[in-house]
Amino acid sequence: MSERLAPWAEYVELLKPAGELRQLLLDPASEQLRAELYRQFLMNLSLGYFIYFQSSPEHPDWAPFLNSVFLLQPNPDDTYLLAPVRAEGTYRISGTRGTVRLLTFGTGCNMMGMSAAPGRNFDYFDADDLTLGPKGEIEVILSAERPAHHRGNWWPLHREAEFILVRQRSYDWGCEQDARLAIERLDAQPLKPRQSIATIDRQLRALLGGFAAQLSRQWLSYQKHARDRGLINRLELTDLGGSIACQYYWQGIFDVGPNEALILETELPEKRPYWNVQLNDELWNAIEFVYRQSSLNGHQASVDSDGRFRAVIAHEDPGVPNWLDPVGSCQGMLIGRWYGCSSNPIPTLTRVPLAELRRHLPADTPVITADERATRLRARRLGAQLRRRW
Numbered sequence: 152m153s154e155r156l157a158p159w160a161e162y163v164e165l166l167k168p169a170g171e172l173r174q175l176l177l178d179p180a181s182e183q184l185r186a187e188l189y190r191q192f193l194m195n196l197s198l199g200y201f202i203y204f205q206s207s208p209e210h211p212d213w214a215p216f217l218n219s220v221f222l223l224q225p226n227p228d229d230t231y232l233l234a235p236v237r238a239e240g241t242y243r244i245s246g247t248r249g250t251v252r253l254l255t256f257g258t259g260c261n262m263m264g265m266s267a268a269p270g271r272n273f274d275y276f277d278a279d280d281l282t283l284g285p286k287g288e289i290e291v292i293l294s295a296e297r298p299a300h301h302r303g304n305w306w307p308l309h310r311e312a313e314f315i316l317v318r319q320r321s322y323d324w325g326c327e328q329d330a331r332l333a334i335e336r337l338d339a340q341p342l343k344p345r346q347s348i349a350t351i352d353r354q355l356r357a358l359l360g361g362f363a364a365q366l367s368r369q370w371l372s373y374q375k376h377a378r379d380r381g382l383i384n385r386l387e388l389t390d391l392g393g394s395i396a397c398q399y400y401w402q403g404i405f406d407v408g409p410n411e412a413l414i415l416e417t418e419l420p421e422k423r424p425y426w427n428v429q430l431n432d433e434l435w436n437a438i439e440f441v442y443r444q445s446s447l448n449g450h451q452a453s454v455d456s457d458g459r460f461r462a463v464i465a466h467e468d469p470g471v472p473n474w475l476d477p478v479g480s481c482q483g484m485l486i487g488r489w490y491g492c493s494s495n496p497i498p499t500l501t502r503v504p505l506a507e508l509r510r511h512l513p514a515d516t517p518v519i520t521a522d523e524r525a526t527r528l529r530a531r532r533l534g535a536q537l538r539r540r541w
Contacts, residue, residue, distance in 0.1 A: 165360035175371035208237035215541035227440040232317040246332040253320035254278035264366030273309035324534030413464040417498030425490040
């Protein structure tokens with residue numbers, strides 16, 4: 152490949168076709184959504200820099216992924232880390248497990264946005280299946296074949312694997328200890344080189360001419376398809392391509408006006424090691440979850456006296472414990488998760504006038520005052536910031 156760098160304007164030109172994605176918005180005429188689409192492109196670029204430029208399979212490092220910028224429905228309870236790998240390599244992950252609710256590792260190829268076609272997920276591993284040290288120390292080898300004479304922890308590396316994705320899942324925000332992880336390639340590699348002109352040119356073209364638009368196109372199309380199928384104020388069960396073993400999602404488009412409320416109601420599985428619900432905006436981004444209560448997990452949620460979970464989606468604070476705040480979005484995607492649960496019930500959504508909300512809730516539903524809400528929101532934002540999200 153020629154060591155020739157194009158003028159900057161040529162690279163910027165690669166971004167222009169992304170503007171056509173406006174037609175995939177839930178409301179293509181909305182100037183607010185067009186502005187947020189442009190903001191999403193910047194999210195894609197901020198994420199993409201780490202993917203394309205930070206590290207390589209020869210010299211891997213963990214990159215922050217998705218939730219550092221709320222991009223494309225990250226689970227608010229998760230911190231995601233991504234490292235590139237190559238199947239012929241031998242890698243070691245070491246560190247400490249911490250006390251987060253879940254610490255899991257997945258391998259795959261074609262990370263979303265890196266190609267027009269959806270990627271593939273291969274293996275899924277749970278840190279709790281490892282033999283840990285007395286203080287929670289982790290050490291595990293990943294390779295195509297178990298190394299000779301290695302008797303410690305080992306995970307197989309799929310022959311087509313291109314990345315390892317880590318999920319740290321927190322239940323009690325700010326009160327759990329994050330995992331601390333390092334990754335290294337063990338088979339001998341030369342010292343990490345300075346990136347060449349050809350490499351920078353290639354990665355710029357992939358990032359600006361592909362990833363920046365492809366990532367948005369994939370999920371805007373997914374959400375628009377859900378709406379076009381009539382999945383509005385009703386929910387369906389899915390595994391979203393099986394990226395996480397033993398996890399099922401319930402999803403649907405919520406539609407709620409300024410003087411309305413949506414009541415989300417479900418039975419709860421008898422066994423439920425982890426579950427949550429969150430709201431996404433019209434562009435499939437997670438709605439602000441540090442300063443607003445747009446998500447709840449099984450630790451944060453209040454369960455009613457009849458054993459059922461009820462939450463209320465409304466633009467004004469309805470004064471109930473399980474308020475899901477859409478932060479101005481009248482439409483968006485509602486996502487819930489059952490992880491390792493004994494059953495996977497599908498919740499219902501019921502739209503009612505906000506003024507009549509209490510008539511549709513159990514009589515003993517608590518009343519949350521403005522002061523109590525402020526206290527809860529403060530605990531939420533402090534807990535969110537005490538977690539390392541990048």
